[in-house]
Amino acid sequence: MNFTMKKTSQKIWSEIDKRRKSGDKTVTWSELVRKTKLSRSFFYALRDGRASEPSKSNIEKVAKALNCDPNEIWGTSQNHNCLPVIKQPANYKAVPHSGTVSIPEYLITASAGHGLTIPDLEDAECIWEVPVGLISRLPVSSHNKLAIFTIAGNSMSPKYVPGDRVLIDLSSDRFTHDADYVFRTDDILMIKQLQLIPKATGAVIRAISLNEEFIAWELPVKELNIVGRVAGKWVFE
Known part of the structure; x- marks a missing residue:
């Protein structure tokens, strides 16, 4: 995607x-x-x-x-300061004594053309207050480093489709195992299924789109800049 x-x-x-x-x-x-x-x-x-x-x-x-x-x-009308930047909010923590965890939701879609800076919780689209017991059941490394992104594009369909919300574990900012990650390479911010491929000349990362219309591609491990691992869709019914 x-x-x-x-x-x-x-x-x-x-x-x-x-x-x-x-x-x-x-x-x-x-x-x-x-x-x-x-x-x-x-x-x-x-x-x-x-x-x-x-x-x-x-x-x-x-x-x-x-x-x-x-x-x-x-072009003279373009904004020259548009490198996507995502960083952990400084005051991002569980709400004291409430038994909940605060998870900010950021709108990262086609409309967010210049990337996103996340200095604190106030810049989020909204804040989800989620019971700690629910978060404890999810495959995340830390309760205090989570974010929700709304994403665009169809290269990862049918698993993720445009408009889906996904929960991102920002503490998983290194490749540890084959999984879906949000990552940057140069000026590119995307979500892909990443696999480590050993080669005689050195291991590479294969970025896989689940939509068969998009071909997989590879990049050196040193060029991979992971933002976080996708913990799953954020859906309530």
């Missing part, structure tokens, strides 16, 4: 694709990675429509590699 590609990302890929189709040898994958110092997964995500808005520094790197003005790609 991907956070929908935005206008700037489309412009970048459109320019790269145009030059590649014209036979320009300076925009091969190897040359782009060498010149920009960005990962192949960054460019694959642009190609496949999995990219959120890139940061100013990465725009400038790509523009330099393409030998063009960054404003030709960015």
Whole structure:
């Protein structure tokens, strides 16, 4: 399930694709990675429509590699401070003496094009007060580091569909076992099923979409930046 590609990302890929189709040898994958110092997964995500808005520094790197003005790609109306940032709220803890845990819900969907900063509970869409006994039954490592995201995209359907809420265990910010994770790579924020694949040249992470229309792809372990593990859907009936 991907956070929908935005206008700037489309412009970048459109320019790269145009030059590649014209036979320009300076925009091969190897040359782009060498010149920009960005990962192949960054460019694959642009190609496949999995990219959120890139940061100013990465725009400038790509523009330099393409030998063009960054404003030709960015556009003068774009916000230049759009790297997705997610951090644990400083005052995120169980409500004293209430027997409940406070879980903030953040709206991370296609409309959240510039990512999300979470400085404290007040910036959440809402706060769920959940009985400790209920949370204790869930596969989470910590009661005090949970969040709910509403996500967009269909690459993980039918397991997750657009509009589903998912509970994220923010304390599980390292790969420990094959599971569904929310993670970042370069400027890309997404949810995928991750698998560790041993190889002679070194282990890699395989990012798998459950929707068969989307192909799996791989990235080096060192390029993986996990936000949290998906504990499950957040559904009440």
